[in-house]
Amino acid sequence: MPLEVVDAIPRLRDRLKIDRDAAQTIGLVPTMGALHEGHLSLVARARAECTTVVVSLFVNPLQFDRSDDLAAYPRSLDADVRLCASAGVDLVFAPTVSEMYPTPLDCTVDVGRIADHLCGRTRPGHFRGVATVVMKLFQIAQPDRAYFGEKDAQQLAVIRRLVADLNVPVTIVPVATVREPDGLALSSRNRRLSPDDRRVAPVLYEALRDARQRIAAGDSDAARVRQMAADIIGQRQGVTLEYLEIVDPDEMQPVQVVNRPVVAAGAVWIGSTRLIDNVVCVPPA
Numbered sequence: 484m485p486l487e488v489v490d491a492i493p494r495l496r497d498r499l500k501i502d503r504d505a506a507q508t509i510g511l512v513p514t515m516g517a518l519h520e521g522h523l524s525l526v527a528r529a530r531a532e533c534t535t536v537v538v539s540l541f542v543n544p545l546q547f548d549r550s551d552d553l554a555a556y557p558r559s560l561d562a563d564v565r566l567c568a569s570a571g572v573d574l575v576f577a578p579t580v581s582e583m584y585p586t587p588l589d590c591t592v593d594v595g596r597i598a599d600h601l602c603g604r605t606r607p608g609h610f611r612g613v614a615t616v617v618m619k620l621f622q623i624a625q626p627d628r629a630y631f632g633e634k635d636a637q638q639l640a641v642i643r644r645l646v647a648d649l650n651v652p653v654t655i656v657p658v659a660t661v662r663e664p665d666g667l668a669l670s671s672r673n674r675r676l677s678p679d680d681r682r683v684a685p686v687l688y689e690a691l692r693d694a695r696q697r698i699a700a701g702d703s704d705a706a707r708v709r710q711m712a713a714d715i716i717g718q719r720q721g722v723t724l725e726y727l728e729i730v731d732p733d734e735m736q737p738v739q740v741v742n743r744p745v746v747a748a749g750a751v752w753i754g755s756t757r758l759i760d761n762v763v764c765v766p767p768a
Contacts, residue, residue: 486567486572488575488577489575489576489577490576490577490578491578492578492623495623499537499574499624499625507534508534509533509535509624509628510530510532510537510628511529511538511620511626511628511630512529513541513617514538514541514563515541515543515671516540516541516557516560516577517674518540518559518562518567518671519670519673520661521661521669522566523566524659524661525632526538526567527570528630528656528658535574536571537573537624538567538572538574538575539575540563540564540577541578542556542558543583543616544580544612545591545615546609547609547612548606548607552757555675557672557675563575576620576623591612592618592645592649593614594613596734596735597637597640597734597735598610598611598641599735599736600730600735600736601730602637602750603735604726605750613638613641614645617642621651621653628654628655628656629653630658633660633761634660634761636732636746637735639657640734660760666688666692667685670758672758673756675756676754679721680754680756683720683721683753687722687749688762689715690716690749691712691762692762694708694709694727694729694764695747695764698766699765699766699767701766703741705738705739705740706739708729709728712747722751722752722753723753725751725752726748727747728747728749729745730745730746730748731746732745732746744765745763746762746763746764747762
């Protein structure tokens with residue numbers, strides 16, 4: 484069947500009801516567009532596991548804490564639709580802001596201590612916006628499975644808690660981060676990097692990989708591991724460290740002693756572009 488592009492909530496619901504009544508498995512890949520190979524890996528996983536694959540393309544204003552960042556976020560609807568068609572997507576949901584938020588919201592999804600650190604500390608309200616739009620997408624599409632990249636570890640933790648706490652009947656499927664050959668995690672924001680900025684951008688992954696290696700070698704002092712990784716970033720000109728922390732993978736709370744698998748997560752500014760990344764770190768048995 485040819486790809487369908489839908490921009491109205493009632494139309495998407497009506498279309499998916501047909502598949503749901505036919506006992507089809509519906510997979511949802513929520514995105515903000517500007518698709519790249521990382522997004523396509525989510526689509527490929529959904530395509531392998533589901534009968535109907537829906538990709539949402541919506542730049543959600545609720546999760547931006549700066550108007551200039553929202554304005555600068557890349558938008559490429561026509562190119563995104565072509566990519567979806569080539570990847571075997573069945574439905575693209577591309578609503579306008581007024582379709583998703585016809586009136587100012589009085590009800591939003593509050594996010595607790597999972598948002599206390601990392602991006603939640605430096606971007607107030609960000610995860611409230613993420614949780615709210617994801618909950619709306621779940622209510623609109625009612626998918627059986629939803630696919631999220633592991634690059635956004637804190638977002639993934641928030642959504643898992645959202646589903647568990649609010650009894651949302653959807654299976655959350657994490658998909659591994661896709662990287663460039665030099666280690667840079669694929670991101671829609673990468674296209675905003677200048678050539679010089681792009682050359683230094685892999686330093687964040689280099690620092691996180693150092694943390695992973697130290698923990699694998701038996702260093703259980705989280706503060707020391709964190710500092711050594713942060714020092715790698717500090718030595719690189721043109722890169723400003725926003726945070727680098729060693730956290731519990733479920734609660735996203737900093738740990739002092741590494742005696743179980745943890746996540747090393749960081750965010751940096753390179754010029755006017757903010758990049759995030761994380762790696763799972765496993766201590767020796």
